[in-house]
Amino acid sequence: MRKNFKMLAKTLYGMEELLADELRQLGASAVETGTRNVTFEGDTGFMYKANLCCRTAIKILKPITAFNVFNEDDLYRKIYDLRWEEHMDENGSLAVDATVFSKQFTHSQFVSLKTKDAIVDRFRDKTGTRPDVDLDHPSLRINIHIDRNICTVSLDSSGASLHKRGYKTETTLAPINEVLAAGMIMLSGWTGQCDFMDPMCGSGTILAEAAMIACNIPPNLNRDEFGFETWPDFDPDLYEVIENAALKKIKDFHFKIYGFDKDAIAVKKAKQNIKNANLQEFIEIRTRDFFESEKESNRQLHLVFNPPYDERLSVSDIFEFYANIGNTLKRGYPGSNAWMITSNMEALKNVGLRPSKKIKLYNGKLESRFVRYELYEGSRKAKKNI
Structure with a gap:
């Protein structure tokens, strides 16, 4: 039996209850609403299903760890110590998105850069090769969320935002999301x-x-790809x-x-x-x-x-x-x-x-x-x- 784990779905303001209801109807457990997000639990198959079927989700994140951080060196060291080789290899590519609500860390771009440096340095030190940065189609997209001193590190299972359904190739002025x-x-x-x-x-x-x-x-039936499809443990038969x-x-x-x-x-x-x-x-x-x-x-x-x-x-x-x-x-x-x-x-x-x-x-x-x-x-x- 596949093991359940905690996930976080991002959404737009005012859509939290809608998304929570969607997740419950799809079979999620431990569903709780936050501000512009909903946390829930499910297995790998449910992560695939949430990406494919949720109409009001923007991202489905899979948290892998959380720790206290107090300065930039602390952030670098703790990111460096994570076993990133379990999630990608040195020939892959990565992108880092960061959100910060902290007095110590005030610039999300700086946090993204520091995280990227720590990961590529780990690969270079261990294999002699460093992965590339690819903001558009990375093999691994990482999300860093710092709230005061707590840093949560997640894998982004969606890749590009889930509002990009794949059907809208033609746009007009002021298109709606x-x-x-x-x-x-x-x-x-x-x-x-x-x-x-x-x-x-x-x-x-x-x-x-x-x-x-x-x-x-399913709203995302026409998408070219999801983030999880480039993960080492992606199961195409299950999908x-x-x-x-x-x-x-x-x-x-x-x-x-x-x-x-x-x-x-x-x-x-x-x-x-x-x-x-x-x-x-x-x-x-x-x-x-x-x-x-x-x-x-x-x-x-x-x-x-x-x-x-x-x-x-x-x-x-x-x-x-x-x-x-x-x-x-x-x-x-x-x-x-x-x-x-x-x-x-x-x-x-x-x-x-x-x-x-x-x-x-x-x-x-x-x-x-x-x-x-x-x-x-x-x-x-x-x-x-x-």
Whole structure:
């Protein structure tokens, strides 16, 4: 029987409970939420599964040791003393990521450099050969976390951030992060129970994540590689078993997922991304101005979208733009739930609808609000009296 060990999954602010639920449903034990992270326990097969199947995880880290550090020489010596030859060989390559919350260590880049020096010096002293540094495709990616005097050393089983699903080869201005898009859809309560629409779809990220959620498709199925695939103990047969088991849980979807964008170039890019993800049978994308649209059927409709904030993507009159969002929703989309994210709190006031829910999130470094508008058939008062 494979032995369980402790792992840490990184996520975005506001996604911690979502990720904890995902991990529990996948079979993790000892699940505990932190700030932008969730700790849990599982075996090697579960580590593979978490990387493949978690929609709201950015990284899955495998801690290998923790110790007290008091200065840079102390850090160097304790990193040097670890048996790195168990995790890579002298002909491999490495990259080091560091996060520091400490009075003694104030620069994460310095900690990364000191860690790298200690590891390559150990290999050179023992074998006469030093491994290379490769920031893009290392055979081993190492994570150093220093909190006050406690240094935790982890192996990064994900490699590149898990938001890099592998399907998005075409991007538009101000694209939304795939993990954020998936988390927004999950926070909105949509699981595939009705029609879904993104009226400002850009490069198609929200639509792609919605389709994968509806069909229970593993979000990272299209990735080229995970970090653990270059580890000495990687078990490709076990990974194949995990992947095949996940593929067997894919389900049918009986509603409609569609999106608009008034920019024909964006629509072309979105269609390419959807094709890359093999999701074109589930998603329809058209060149259309949302402000000139209306609901296409009497069925329940769920909207999730990421309008311009007038930050990375500018709008000539942002207040009028948000007023048009509200007018279009009121006029054309009765019987719908509309969710949108924005960092422009002043523009949000111009929507002219009272949000029934507000959730604080971050889009990159921008503090944002993810808001819900319930759009009733007829008046809200009439709805309450039914």
